[in-house]
Amino acid sequence: MRFKFFLLIIMCVSVISCEKSRDTKVLYLAHTLPQTHPVHKGILEFQRLLESKSNGKLKVKIFPDGQLGSERESLELLQIGSVAATKVSASILSNFVPEYNVLGIPYLFKDREHQFSVLEGPIGKSILEKGSKFWLRGLCYYDAGSRSFYTSTKAIRTPGDLKGLKIRVQNNQMAINMVNSMGGAATPMAYGELYAAIQQGVVDGAENNPPSFVSSNHYEISKYYTLDEHSSVPDVLLIGTKYWNKLSKEERVWVQEAADESAQAQKEYWRESVNESMKLIKERGVEVIIPEKSLFAEESKNVVVEFIKEFPEMAPLVNEIKNN
Structure with missing residues (x-):
């Protein structure tokens, strides 16, 4: 597997070098999601828009389904310039840029309108730019x-029902602290191992959004889905600075405009996918529970307190988002 991974790197470098010698530039974009996922549909819109805006001068070649490795491996490929772009969760980026940690704070956003007014405004744009010093x-x-x-x-109807349960989380300290604060036992684990882990009782459950709950087929082995909506961590479309710095000013405008416009289209794809996913979840006999969210928010307050203690420089950003 390791040999295959490095072979892919060599192939990507060779192809990119070849493509850049022509008039047309190809942007290689790797991500881990299936092609039915609404985020992949957003990436397809980015591809269409960029090729249209550039009159075919900039093309996008997409490698979905983890063809070039995990999210972490995709970031590494981006940093060394073997691919031009990728899509990862903001929680993964927190390992490079501390500000992304803030976006994972439980119940940080009042609602979706508040979330996207933050993300698409000066606060969100500032966070996006901070990754540049890490070539992201x-x-x-x-x-x-x-x-x-x-x-x-x-x-799980109240936070107390989490006590004693092993809940799979992403390998992210914020997520770990959140589950532990509610009395559960946070268990970091690779996403690809989760189906078997639930099936065999290695963990009692996990946490994710409806489209991922469906696309992973976890609804087949999970009887209960509690819509407590404890965190709203966005995905991030990234371009490597090694590729970005070689673009002209005009090309950079095309790339940014295509990304911004694709994000608006993707929100609609997401809304449709959530509706379809919830319908399927109910049809397959999963009990959907609508809990009192304020109970979960109250139990997770200490997560924010501990985060600010560890990263006092993040306090102004947290307050700015809450007051936005």
């Missing part, structure tokens, strides 16, 4: 919905 320039945010708990054996 953010272009736009894609809607990844809100994450909620799902379990295989026990329904």
Whole structure:
């Protein structure tokens, strides 16, 4: 597998070098999502818009389904210039840019309108730019919905129901602290291992948005879905600075405009996907629980307190978002 990964790197470098010698430039974009996912549809819109705006001078070649590795591996490919762009969760980017951690604070946003007024305004744009010193320039945010708990054996109706349950989370300290604060046992684990882990009882459940709950087929082995919507961590479309710096001013405008416009289209794809996913979840016999969110928000308050203690320089950003 490791040999295959490095072979892919060599192939990408060779192809990019070849393409750049021609009039047409090809932007190679890798991501881990299936082609049915609404974020992939947003990326297809980015592809269409960029090729249209540039009159075919800039083309996009997409490698979906994790063809070139995990999100972490895609970021590494971006940093060394083997691919031009990728899409990853903001939670993964927090390992490089601390400000992305703030977007994972439980119940940070009042609602979707508040979330996107922050992300698409000066605050969100400032965070996108901060990754440039790590060769990871953010272009736009894609809607990844809100994450909620799902379990295989026990329904979660209040935070107290999490006590003693092993809940898979992303390898992100904010997510770990949130589950632990509610009495659960946060269990970081690779997403690809999760189906078998739930099926075999290694973990009792996980947390994710409706389209991912469906596309992963986790609804087949999870009887309960609790829409507590504890966090709304967006996805981020990124371009490597090694590629960005070689673009002309006009080409950069095309890329940014295509990204911004694709983000608006993607929000509609996401809304449609959530509606379709919730319909399927109910049809397949999963019990959908609408809890009192304020109970979960109250239990997770200490997560913010501890975060500010560890990163006091982030306090102004947290307050700015809350007051936006």
